[in-house]
Amino acid sequence: xxxxxxxxxxxxxxxxxxxxxxxxxxxxxxxxxxxxxxxxxxxxxxxxxxxxxxxxxxxxxxxxxxxxxxxxxxxxxxxxxxxxxxxxxxxxxxxxxxxxxxxxxxxxxxxxxxxxxxxxxxxxxxxxxxxxxxxxxxxxxxxxxxxxxxxxxxxxxxxxxxxxxxxxxxxxxxxxxxxxxxxxxxxxxxxxxxxxxxxxxxxxxxxxxxxxxxxxxxxxxxxxxxxxxxxxxxxxxxxxxxxxxxxxxxxxxxxxxxxxxxxxxxxxxxxxxxxxxxxxxxxxxxxxxxxxxxxxxxxxxxxxxxxxxxxxxxxxxxxxxxxxxxxxxxxxxx
Ligand code: NAD
Numbered sequence: 001x002x003x004x005x006x007x008x009x010x011x012x013x014x015x016x017x018x019x020x021x022x023x024x025x026x027x028x029x030x031x032x033x034x035x036x037x038x039x040x041x042x043x044x045x046x047x048x049x050x051x052x053x054x055x056x057x058x059x060x061x062x063x064x065x066x067x068x069x070x071x072x073x074x075x076x077x078x079x080x081x082x083x084x085x086x087x088x089x090x091x092x093x094x095x096x097x098x099x100x101x102x103x104x105x106x107x108x109x110x111x112x113x114x115x116x117x118x119x120x121x122x123x124x125x126x127x128x129x130x131x132x133x134x135x136x137x138x139x140x141x142x143x144x145x146x147x148x149x150x151x152x153x154x155x156x157x158x159x160x161x162x163x164x165x166x167x168x169x170x171x172x173x174x175x176x177x178x179x180x181x182x183x184x185x186x187x188x189x190x191x192x193x194x195x196x197x198x199x200x201x202x203x204x205x206x207x208x209x210x211x212x213x214x215x216x217x218x219x220x221x222x223x224x225x226x227x228x229x230x231x232x233x234x235x236x237x238x239x240x241x242x243x244x245x246x247x248x249x250x251x252x253x254x255x256x257x258x259x260x261x262x263x264x265x266x267x268x269x270x271x272x273x274x275x276x277x278x279x280x281x282x283x284x285x286x287x288x289x290x291x292x293x294x295x296x297x298x299x300x301x302x303x304x305x306x307x308x309x310x311x312x313x314x315x316x317x318x319x320x321x322x323x324x325x326x327x328x329x330x331x332x333x334x
Pocket of ligand 1: 178214
């Protein structure tokens with residue numbers, strides 16, 4: 001099976017090659033570019049394409065893929081919001097994903113992001129390297145006893161809750177339309193409504209997927225219901241936050257600080273070196289300019305363990321599709 005792997009970085013190449021069993025028949029073409037309308041032709045002569053979070057796989061691209069003979073789309077991520085599943089299903093292109101590669105990686109990163117913000121590690125690091133050992137401006141807050149609200153209590157949300165409740169003795173509350181039966185064991189208590197969570201939390205962390213119903217779940221209205229001085233963390237998907245509303249809440253001082261590993265238009269910048277380029281997205285540039293916004297480039301998943309799991313599952317998904325025509329990780333259009 002010939003697989004065109006889009007959006008590849010060195011760590012993807014290393015990990016896929018290491019995980020591929022000898023004699024599997026899988027042959028990769030590693031392509032640095034993301035899949036979009038201009039790069040889709042590179043899928044010619046391949047049976048499958050392999051994508052990550054910022055590739056575009058809309059109806060027109062899927063139609064071209066179909067014409068080029070591509071039968072499978074293997075996502076090396078959990079989210080599938082970038083694939084038009086309805087179009088894929090009509091074209092009989094099977095879509096598979098990696099439902100869980102390391103929820104611990106993301107949960108630990110989210111907690112690290114909270115710690116960075118509340119104790120200002122990032123500012124201290126720069127200051128000390130420049131020989132400035134003053135502590136002015138570095139006053140933090142204790143996490144102990146704070147109320148943390150989790151929006152979404154799937155695999156990542158619950159693990160984040162467990163670290164915060166059991167490790168830091170935070171009061172962890174959560175909202176999820178499909179509550180987990182084991183939340184108690186993780187030290188997580190549900191509130192009845194999202195508004196209740198917004199009103200009570202000192203720190204809010206997003207762990208729900210991006211769907212039509214969660215798009216801009218953080219907007220002017222939900223931000224106004226949060227306590228003044230709240231800290232907001234998003235390691236989930238950029239589209240959960242209306243960035244204009246976020247900027248308004250930052251400018252008014254309503255938000256104490258924000259930690260973002262994702263941004264709604266991140267595909268223009270993330271996973272590439274833009275250090276010698278002018279940022280033309282003014283909204284993104286404004287976000288980066290706030291002293292109290294801490295941003296990383298969709299890095300939460302990136303651990304050795306996660307990369308190994310992503311490669312193992314992706315390879316198994318492709319081999320299953322080829323041998324059985326299906327896979328336990330197939331994504332079905334609802
Ligand atoms: P999951 O499917 O296990 O859990 C998602 C939870 O969100 C479910 O319990 C679901 O009921 C809940 N949910 C759905 N709609 C909701 C709503 N309106 N309000 C509150 N909760 C709602 O997913 P997961 O593995 O925990 O991952 C969560 C998200 O993290 C993914 O969707 C993905 O976007 C993101 N993610 C980010 C990275 C990264 O590197 N930054 C890596 C992996 C996953």
